[in-house]
Amino acid sequence: MIVSGSASQSLSAALARELEEPLAPVEYDRFPDGELFTTVPGIEERTRAIVVASTVSSDAHLELLLLQDAVREAGVDEVVTILPYMGYGRQDEAFESGEPVSARAVARAISTGADRVLTVNPHERAICQFFEPTAIAVDAAGRLADPLPTDLVDPVFLSPDAGAISLAETVRDAYGGGETDYFEKTRHSGTEVEISPSDVDVTDRDVVVADDIIATGTTMSEAVAVLRERGVGRVFVTCVHPLLAQNAYAKLSRAGVEAIYGTDTIEREASAVSVAPELATRL
Ligand code: R5P
Numbered sequence: 029m030i031v032s033g034s035a036s037q038s039l040s041a042a043l044a045r046e047l048e049e050p051l052a053p054v055e056y057d058r059f060p061d062g063e064l065f066t067t068v069p070g071i072e073e074r075t076r077a078i079v080v081a082s083t084v085s086s087d088a089h090l091e092l093l094l095l096q097d098a099v100r101e102a103g104v105d106e107v108v109t110i111l112p113y114m115g116y117g118r119q120d121e122a123f124e125s126g127e128p129v130s131a132r133a134v135a136r137a138i139s140t141g142a143d144r145v146l147t148v149n150p151h152e153r154a155i156c157q158f159f160e161p162t163a164i165a166v167d168a169a170g171r172l173a174d175p176l177p178t179d180l181v182d183p184v185f186l187s188p189d190a191g192a193i194s195l196a197e198t199v200r201d202a203y204g205g206g207e208t209d210y211f212e213k214t215r216h217s218g219t220e221v222e223i224s225p226s227d228v229d230v231t232d233r234d235v236v237v238a239d240d241i242i243a244t245g246t247t248m249s250e251a252v253a254v255l256r257e258r259g260v261g262r263v264f265v266t267c268v269h270p271l272l273a274q275n276a277y278a279k280l281s282r283a284g285v286e287a288i289y290g291t292d293t294i295e296r297e298a299s300a301v302s303v304a305p306e307l308a309t310r311l
Contacts, residue, residue, distance in 0.1 A: 029049060029050050029051075029052045029071065029072070029075050029076070029077055029078070029104075030043055030044040030047070030049055030050070030051050030052060030078050030080060031052045031054060031068055031071075031077050031078065031079045031080070031095055031099055032051065032052070032054055032080050033079070033080060033081025033082065033088060033091055033092055033095060034054075034056045034066075034088070034091060035081065035082050035084050035085070035088050035294075035295065036080045036081050036082045036112060036295065037295070038292055038295050038299075039080060039082075039112055039292045039293070039295065039302060039303065039304060040080045042292070042302045042304035043078070043080060043110075043304045043307055043308060045304075046304045046305060046307075046308040047078075047308050047311060049078070052068050052070075052071055052077070053068070053069060053070060054066065054067070054068050054095070055067045055068075055069065056091070064087060064090055064091055064094060065094075066091050066094040066095055066098065067098060068095065068098045068099055068102065071098075071099055071102040071104065072102075072104075073102065073103035073104065074103065074104070074105050075104050075105065076104065076105060076106045076108065077099035077104040077106070077107050077108070078108045078110060078311065079092065079095050079096055079099065079107060079108070079109045079110065079142075080110045080112065081095065081109070081110070081111065081112075082111065082112045082113040082114075082115070082293055082294055082295075083111060083113065083114060083115035083116070083134065084113060084115055084271070084294055085115070088115065089115060089116075089134060089137075092109070092111075092138065093137060093138070093141060096109060096138075096141030096142060097141055100141060106143050106144070107141060107142050107143050107144075108142065108143065108144045108145075108146070108311065109138060109141070109142035109144070109145045109146070110145075110146045110147070110307060111138070111145065111146070111147040111148075111163075112147070112148050112292070112294070112303060112307075113148065113269045113271070113293040113294050114131070114134070114147050114150055114151075114155070115134070116130040116131055116133070116134045117131045117147075117150055117151045117152075117155055118131075118151045118241075119131055120132075120151065120152050120154065120155050129158075131155045131158055132155075132158040135155065135158035135159045135163070136158065136160070138159065139159045139160045139161075144161070144164070145159045145161075145163040145164070146163065146164045146165075146166055146307065146310055146311075147163050147164070147165060147166070148165075148166045148167075148168050148268065148269075148291075148293050148303050148306070148307070149165070149166070149167060149168060149169060149195075149240050149268040149269070149293075150163075150165055151240055151241065153165050164310060166303070166306050166307060166310055167198070167306070168268055168291055168293070168303040168306045169195045169198040169199060169202075169238070169268060170198050170199070170201070170202040171202075171291055171301045171302075171303060171305075171306065172198075172199045172202070172238060172266045172267075172268070172291070172301065173199050173200075173202035173203040173204075174202075174300070174301045175266075175287075175300040175301060176203060176236060176264060176266070176289070180203070180206070180234040180236070180262075181232070181233060181234045181261050181262075182206075182232075182233045182234070183200075183203070183205070183206035183207070183233065183234050183235070183236060184206060184207045184208070184209065184228055184230055184233055184234075184235045184236070185197070185199055185200040185203070185206050185207070185208045185209075185235075185236045185238060186208070186209055186210060186211060186226060186228075186235055186236070186237050186238070186251070186255075187208075187210040187211070187237070187238055187239060188210070188211050188213050188223060188237060188239050188247045188248065188250075188251045189210060189211060189212070189213035189247075190210050190212070192210070192238065192239050192240055193208065193209075193210045195238050195239065195240060195268075196208050196209075196210065196236075196238045199236060199238045199266065200236075203236075206236075207228060209226040209227070209228040210226060211223045211224060211225065211226055211251055211254065212224040212226075218244070219244050219246050220246065221246050221247050221250055222250070223247070223250040223251050223253075223254050224254075225254045230255055230258050230259070230260045230261075231258065231259040231260070232259060232260075232261050233260065233261050234260075234261045234262045234263075234264070235255055235260050235261070235262075235263050235264070236263075236264045236265075236266060237251050237252070237255075237263065237264070237265045237266070238265075238266050238267065239265075239266075239267045240267060240268050240269060241267055241268070241269040241271055242265065242267045242269070242270055242271060242272055242276060242280075242288070242290070243271045243272075243273050243276065244273055244274055244276050244279075245272065245275075245276030245277070245279040245280045246279075248265045248267075248280055248283075248285075249279050249280055249282075249283040251265075252265070252280070252283040252284065252285055253283060256283075256284060262286040263284065263285050263286055264285065264286050264287050264289065265280060265285050265287075265288050265289070266288075266289040266290065267289075267290050268290065268291050268293060268303075269290065269291070269293050269294050270288070270289075270290025270291070270294050270296045270298040270299060271294055272288075272290075272294075272296050272298060277297070277298070289301070291303045292304075
């Protein structure tokens with residue numbers, strides 16, 4: 029049985045179809061004081077519950093803990109938790125004294141209610157080890173080639189920093205051809221980044237900029253600006269997790285991108301492809 033968090037309903041339905049398993053009736057409610065009250069009426073004992081919940085907000089984190097507890101209380105045999113997008117995952121170390129390792133803190137809490145955890149393209153694969161037992165990282169980057177036009181002109185697949193180059197390579201391989209390279213990124217703050225161009229000649233070529241997450245859209249819009257200065261053809265931006273916080277969508281549209289694509293790990297207008305098939309192969 030698939031048990032959906034409120035932020036992952038479309039992906040849960042896709043996964044239920046993929047696995048031919050029923051979708052549990054979940055009710056998302058609140059007490060008058062604002063506390064969450066999330067219930068799964070009628071769940072059967074001795075079944076496997078697959079709880080699918082992107083932790084896109086602090087409430088979504090709490091909702092997941094409640095869902096895990098509800099199905100365990102109802103007597104299911106196994107709780108498999110799927111974190112299509114793991115919130116707090118980017119704070120994976122204490123960068124300065126006094127900071128928390130937020131990814132570890134949330135992983136520990138989630139582990140208490142799960143027998144198995146799967147997550148899609150975590151920001152750093154190492155965060156899987158914060159779970160007990162270690163979470164499985166599912167790579168859905170290849171899906172990002174699906175919505176791209178088939179007529180890209182002499183394409184270049186770029187990542188905005190060295191860390192995401194393998195993701196750009198995966199998209200290129202799935203597309204079936206093209207050059208890959210990466211920018212150098214220096215982050216000055218949560219909303220300020222500096223992008224230095226790569227050496228590759230982009231003049232009149234179509235470029236796909238691929239990253240794991242688009243959050244505020246600052247990284248991508250800076251990358252697009254650099255490309256525009258260099259006479260690029262069309263620019264497509266794509267990511268696994270289209271968080272698209274605040275004014276990110278408008279920022280990227282104003283920057284002149286042709287299209288913004290992402291998967292349904294976070295359900296947004298840009299969610300052009302589903303990761304359900306990749307998840308289904310691991311269940
Ligand atoms: C960071 O290393 C990530 O891979 C993304 O580049 C980053 O999270 C994007 O954030 P934003 O859209 O706020 O620039």
